[in-house]
Amino acid sequence: xxxxxxxxxxxxxxxxxxxxxxxxxxxxxxxxxxxxxxxxxxxxxxxxxxxxxxxxxxxxxxxxxxxxxxxxxxxxxxxxxxxxxxxxxxxxxxxxxxxxxxxxxxxxxxxxxxxxxxxxxxxxxxxxxxxxxxxxxxxxxxxxxxxxxxxxxxxxxxxxxxxxxxxxxxxxxxxxxxxxxxxxxxxxxxxxxxxxxxxxxxxxxxxxxxxxxxxxxxxxxxxxxxxxxxxxxxxxxxxxxxxxxxxxxxxxxxxxxxxxxxxxxxxxxxxxxxxxxxxxxxxxxxxxxxxxxxxxxxxxxxxxxxxxxxxxxxxxxxxxxxxxxxxxxxxxxxxxxxxxxxxxxxxxxxxxxxxxxxxxxxxxxxxxxxxxxxxxxxxxxxxxxxxxxxxxxxxxxxxxxxxxxxxxxxxxxxxxxxxxxxxxxxxxxxxxxxxxxxxxxxxxxxxxxxxxxxxxxxxxxxxxxxxxxxxxxxxxxxxxxxxxxxxxxxxxxxxxxxxxxxxxxxxxxxxxxxxxxxxxx
Ligand code: ASP
Numbered sequence: 001x002x003x004x005x006x007x008x009x010x011x012x013x014x015x016x017x018x019x020x021x022x023x024x025x026x027x028x029x030x031x032x033x034x035x036x037x038x039x040x041x042x043x044x045x046x047x048x049x050x051x052x053x054x055x056x057x058x059x060x061x062x063x064x065x066x067x068x069x070x071x072x073x074x075x076x077x078x079x080x081x082x083x084x085x086x087x088x089x090x091x092x093x094x095x096x097x098x099x100x101x102x103x104x105x106x107x108x109x110x111x112x113x114x115x116x117x118x119x120x121x122x123x124x125x126x127x128x129x130x131x132x133x134x135x136x137x138x139x140x141x142x143x144x145x146x147x148x149x150x151x152x153x154x155x156x157x158x159x160x161x162x163x164x165x166x167x168x169x170x171x172x173x174x175x176x177x178x179x180x181x182x183x184x185x186x187x188x189x190x191x192x193x194x195x196x197x198x199x200x201x202x203x204x205x206x207x208x209x210x211x212x213x214x215x216x217x218x219x220x221x222x223x224x225x226x227x228x229x230x231x232x233x234x235x236x237x238x239x240x241x242x243x244x245x246x247x248x249x250x251x252x253x254x255x256x257x258x259x260x261x262x263x264x265x266x267x268x269x270x271x272x273x274x275x276x277x278x279x280x281x282x283x284x285x286x287x288x289x290x291x292x293x294x295x296x297x298x299x300x301x302x303x304x305x306x307x308x309x310x311x312x313x314x315x316x317x318x319x320x321x322x323x324x325x326x327x328x329x330x331x332x333x334x335x336x337x338x339x340x341x342x343x344x345x346x347x348x349x350x351x352x353x354x355x356x357x358x359x360x361x362x363x364x365x366x367x368x369x370x371x372x373x374x375x376x377x378x379x380x381x382x383x384x385x386x387x388x389x390x391x392x393x394x395x396x397x398x399x400x401x402x403x404x405x406x407x408x409x410x411x412x413x414x415x416x417x418x419x420x421x422x423x424x425x426x427x428x429x430x431x432x433x434x435x436x437x438x439x440x441x442x443x444x445x446x447x448x449x450x451x452x453x454x455x456x457x458x459x460x461x462x463x464x465x466x467x468x469x470x471x472x473x474x475x476x477x478x479x480x481x482x483x484x485x486x487x488x489x490x491x492x493x494x495x496x497x498x499x500x501x502x503x504x505x506x507x508x509x510x511x512x513x514x515x516x517x518x519x520x521x
Contacts, residue, residue: 004163027363029363034267040336043269047340051280059281068278072341074271077264078337078346081257083172084370085219085349087229093367095247101480102234106241108476109369112469113377116315117416120307120379120465121409127298127303133295134394138446142475149441154178154212155432159418165224175420180217183210220418222345222375230372254367258356259514261349268333268350272340284449294377296391297450301457303383310460312379312468320475324468330358331467338463342455345421347463348374355470362481365474373466374421379463382416386453389433392443404437411436421462424455 031038033069053346094102158178165171188202233250236243289297329337334351341347351370355361389408393400400408415429427444433443474481 003148011235012067025406035131036269037110037332039269040272040333043273044336044339047273047276048280050273051277054277054281055120060281064278064282067281068274071271071273071275071278074232074264074268074275075341075346075477077267077271078341078349079343081260081264081349082345083225084253085257085352086222086345086374087225088250089352089367090226090229090258090371091236091250091253091425092247093228093364093371095237095250096364096367097237097245097480097484099234099238101477102237104480105365105368105473105477108473109372109469112472113219113373114413115414116312116465116469117377117382118381118409119410120313120461121386122363123306124303124383124385124412125390125405127299127306128387128390128394131295131299133292133304134391134396135292136395136397138395138443146209147436149430150178150430151212152357152436155418155429156414156454159223159414162221162223165221165228168224168228170216170221171224172204173218174216175219175221175224177215177217178212180210181213183211185209187463208400219344219422222420226375228370257349258352261353265333265350265353272336279452281397283358283452289449292395293447293450296447297454299391300384300387300454303387304380304457304461307379307383312464316468316471319472322475327359327468327471328464330354331464334463335460338460339456342380342423342452342459343421344374344462344466347459348421351463351467355467359471361470361474364481364484365477366470369470369473370466373469374463376417377417377466377469378419378421378426378458378462379465380458381419381429382412384426384458385415385430385433385459386412387436388430388447389439390448392434392439393437394445395446396439398439400437406437408433421459423459424451426458427451 054067085315097105147513155178158176161176165176184206185208186204186206190206236246240341268294313328316322316327330353331351332349334354337350338344338347349375350369352366355366355370356363386408389412390400390405415432416426419425419429427448430444431441434444
């Protein structure tokens, strides 16, 4: 008994000493290091509490808009940076590598995007088929309205058209979108009157024909800017000294934008808090939600969780043999910003900061992989589109055969590539998936009530997918990066005046400083 007491006493003393050893500086250092993460997490918690506390006051639409104003400001600030950030990072990222290295890296990124998107679609389909949230009746859903139809072929062609914007200035504000018009056509038909006079008569008839006409919608044509910036960066990278002023310019622009991001990040927690509480105040009463819609919401959450917590971390671990959850911890601010803004392109500046500062991913990778990922790689959206399409089929009591399920998989993948990284863009591209298998497009309105919420979750999954992709591509490209570093080192030794090492230089310093923080699993 005496010994146990002594043991406890010794242990208590040790713990006490340890606590005493924690100086004020240690605590300060901890809070300083994790300040952003702590603020951001606190913002979400306070936002949720504030939102629910204000709900009983039944604010008017106008009051909610005023209340969410600080959140709206955050959205605007982030969106302000997206365009210069996307262009400058892609150009400098591409210019830093020779065409062979960027070709290899590009290949890896594309293989990763395709693999994870297809896995996401498959998970969505399996989960919705197993849980079967749709019960074959539409009675419990809210009133429907008309949705504008678009043919899958035109949507696909629009995707390719948008890759090549004829006017770069317009591409910063508008995208191409096929609209439909009517045209009167005169058709000459043969009337065989042979019974009476053995001659063929012709008759002119007029009919209306629906024709595709060029149209535009507002919004940055990110795809066009990505294609242009990649080609431009590649070219100036190959231009050696001649391309140097342009490389200097875009590198400096990129650095300046990242410094602006660092300032905005201090405001982000406040903005996120108001975005979240504003949305909670505004949302419809969840208890009034019908059983099918509730089951649908749960199904989407399960699907996204499997992808985000099992597949993506599993893939990261399988390839890099590093602990994926340490990597994900470094992304907390970006993930919460995605949750708050429901826009992966508005989150892009924060994603950059998290990957480069917290996870120490090579800038040559982030600058290249992240803008492309934020534009075309949307695992959460792909999963959701396939799942929602089958849910709508279930509600309509339609059985999907294998061919239709394969069609849904392909169109959901294409729709996720075509969806812009803005709030609820996935809902718009859903039309393509539904038309491809002959489902009523107006039924999209059945799921609108919960889409604002699911959009936040799928955006978070999208951002996670892009970030893990950057980590994986960095790991797979380490040889090319090292080779380039050596090459750059040689250049620096031989020709001291050439400032080629714009990106590598910074990375060299950082790489030298950097101990690999991730522990082995
Ligand atoms: N809001 C999503 C994003 O920005 C796109 C979607 O609606 O699925 O990634």
